[in-house]
Amino acid sequence: MKALITGITGFAGSHLGEYLLSRGDTEVYGSYRLRSRMDHIEHLLPHIRLAECELKDPHSVNEMIREIRPDFIFHLAAQSFVPTSWNSPTDTMTNNTVGQINIFEAVRKFDIDCKIQIACSSEEYGMVYPEETPIKETNPLRPLSPYAVSKVAQDYLGYQYYHSYGLKIIRTRTFNHTGPRRGESFVTSNFAKQIAQIELGTKPSMIYVGNLQAKRDFTDVRDVVKAYWAALEKGDPGEVYNISSGEACTIHEMLQTLLSFSEVKIELKVDPERLRPSDVEILLGDCTKFRDKTGWKPVIAFEQTMEDLLNYWREQLRN
Numbered sequence: 001m002k003a004l005i006t007g008i009t010g011f012a013g014s015h016l017g018e019y020l021l022s023r024g025d026t027e028v029y030g031s032y033r034l035r036s037r038m039d040h041i042e043h044l045l046p047h048i049r050l051a052e053c054e055l056k057d058p059h060s061v062n063e064m065i066r067e068i069r070p071d072f073i074f075h076l077a078a079q080s081f082v083p084t085s086w087n088s089p090t091d092t093m094t095n096n097t098v099g100q101i102n103i104f105e106a107v108r109k110f111d112i113d114c115k116i117q118i119a120c121s122s123e124e125y126g127m128v129y130p131e132e133t134p135i136k137e138t139n140p141l142r143p144l145s146p147y148a149v150s151k152v153a154q155d156y157l158g159y160q161y162y163h164s165y166g167l168k169i170i171r172t173r174t175f176n177h178t179g180p181r182r183g184e185s186f187v188t189s190n191f192a193k194q195i196a197q198i199e200l201g202t203k204p205s206m207i208y209v210g211n212l213q214a215k216r217d218f219t220d221v222r223d224v225v226k227a228y229w230a231a232l233e234k235g236d237p238g239e240v241y242n243i244s245s246g247e248a249c250t251i252h253e254m255l256q257t258l259l260s261f262s263e264v265k266i267e268l269k270v271d272p273e274r275l276r277p278s279d280v281e282i283l284l285g286d287c288t289k290f291r292d293k294t295g296w297k298p299v300i301a302f303e304q305t306m307e308d309l310l311n312y313w314r315e316q317l318r319n
């Protein structure tokens, strides 16, 4: 079995690469761009094959797909940070939609019989009313950021290519996920890094924050990548599945959990730059459909994830 991971150098991609290798039944291929940093996958390099590919360029994607002829494609590469999408909406739309179309078209062109998982997002649900939680796949999509709109487009393109051409596409709408290697702009990692810096004495005891009232449903990335595998192994092509823990906490509660693993005393300061033109107030997922189909459930406790993330930053800053 050949599995191709787009965005293997990124957060979820590197964990998925690790998981697939640990299974021992898959040859792992990954796409990267020339400017991609390799630090997350250095330890994987002897065991995987990399293809340099600009997903926005159809020629580059055609070459990669023609050469690898994968059995599974995990399409994780994306512009995934919501605030970036306010600053560069066209880049976000182009990156996230054009890359995916090029993959679908290459699979069609070379008649590759493969299953494709596409990384959609709970952000697509956007404006959710309290009585609509926990959110099922049937909830309306009311996106509140350019990023969310790009994910709705990816989601519906997956739907459309399945129905128009029979491509075996499985859409996963993943709720927030975190853990070691999470990029430092995302809230869990950002706060963990700030705490680790305060512990080291390289930063005053002040944590900069944005909207602490928002509620998010966090799953450990190491559980999420197992869900991606389960989606292709057992999920039905054409379907969409939520991937979530089924529990939500406020961002403030998440910060308190991180702080419970540290001795530091801190003050909070709202940084207006961290507030968004519109924020999604609550994302709490119902993943019954996915659990019933695949048997997947997350096993890593939220507290463990937070402690591992803090330890990750402590180690990063020591080196």
Ligand SMILES: Nc1nc2c(ncn2[C@@H]2O[C@H](COP(=O)(O)OP(=O)(O)O[C@H]3O[C@H](CO)[C@@H](O)[C@H](O)[C@@H]3O)[C@@H](O)[C@H]2O)c(=O)[nH]1
Pocket (backbone or CB within 6 Å): 080, 081, 082, 120, 121, 122, 123, 174, 175, 176, 177, 185, 186, 187, 188, 190, 208, 209, 210, 211, 212, 214, 215, 216, 251, 274, 276, 279, 280, 283
């Ligand atoms: N980044 C950030 N967010 C903050 C901060 N303070 C509060 N927040 C709030 O924390 C929440 C989570 O922010 P992020 O970690 O940036 O993630 P996100 O916007 O929820 O998006 C993530 O989850 C999606 C799935 O729901 C993913 O699709 C997306 O790629 C990303 O991983 C948001 O409500 C945000 O306003 C801060 O200092 N930094």
